[in-house]
Amino acid sequence: MARTSTFYVYTVQQSLTGRRKDAVPHALGRRLSAYNSIMSDTAPSSSFKASIALIAFVALSVGLITAVLRTADAPAIQGLLWPDPPQISAFSLASDKGRISDDTLKGRWTLLFFGFTHCPDVCPSTLATLKQVAARLAENKTFADHGQVLFVSVDPARDTSTALAEYVHYFDPHFLAATGTEAELNALTGPLGVIHARVPTGDGEYSIDHTASIFLVDPQLRVLGKFGLPHDAATISAGFSAISDFGRAHP
Amino acid sequence: MTRLTALLLLCCGQALACEGVSFDNVWIREPPPGNGPVAAYLTVKNAGTEMAVLKDWQGEAFAHVMLHATKRVDDRVQMLNQPELAVPAGASVVLAPGGMHLMLMKANAPVVAGKHYGLSVSCNGASTPFDATVRREEAPTP
Structure with a gap:
């Protein structure tokens, strides 16, 4: 094994520098020269060169095959984030039921959505869609046993925990809702790449431009799914089933 | 007399200015609890x-x-x-969920399904009234 890696380094060294092995001035080169003289008393034989070529070829092939397998590993599931899904890090937000944190998400499959209650169009539509998603997934064991829906308000100035709870429970009494200070929110939104920014509406009030995707977080806090606009209950419930199956098969 | 003529001119001039414009499918989405803005949707048709x-x-x-x-x-x-919303002659503009909508701010009482509200808009300078009914909207079933 050590021999193989030495040969590999040697090959790279030579091709990078364009120098012959005996012309390499530094320690590695000297070591390689010594190694070479142990292996063969004479000048590099053709079989020696063939070995290097073969090893390089095998190394390259293994790399290529691994890359191909890795790509093939990500099937065409709509909304699946794979490979290298983002990971939720530690966060803690306020809700009417106490703190909601990364612990609340552990061991559960969470549909996560960001919005605010002073959002009369997109947010109610999305929550109504999530209500339908929950109804469609009633027969899905993963969702029925371990599923949850979490609405996070990015407008802590106007959305209290109590008001938030009333807002989401209008759609479904099982839905969770939370918010927090800017710093607390950023601990959750940062890793997800969720953007939220206040924009004045010209009447002394403001709206909040925000990422409107629905995220699917697995029990190990991997963000395995992302559903963009327009939100559609059939697509999201089918996506939940396929992605949760995939996630369980790829722990 | 002059005043009456002026009034008539004003009235009829305004009526003509917005002739052929209708407001259809007007509805208000019943909002979740809270005092946030409420969305209203409609279709503006300009047959003028x-x-x-x-x-x-x-x-x-x-x-x-x-x-x-x-x-x-x-x-x-x-x-x-x-x-401003400009609706060309012969065209329609649809205000619908996920697109354009009216933001009804700070209702004086809870907005609940079944209630009727009078709304209005200045159409080419003429105040034009129309009615809206509140309904509870479920997301469309695909």
């Missing part, structure tokens, strides 16, 4: 021969009303205030 310029939306039970357009930028949404 002139461009209809709509502005200054109002609602009898609301502090003020704005027209917003929803703009998608990647997976983000932005609300853009629309001070």
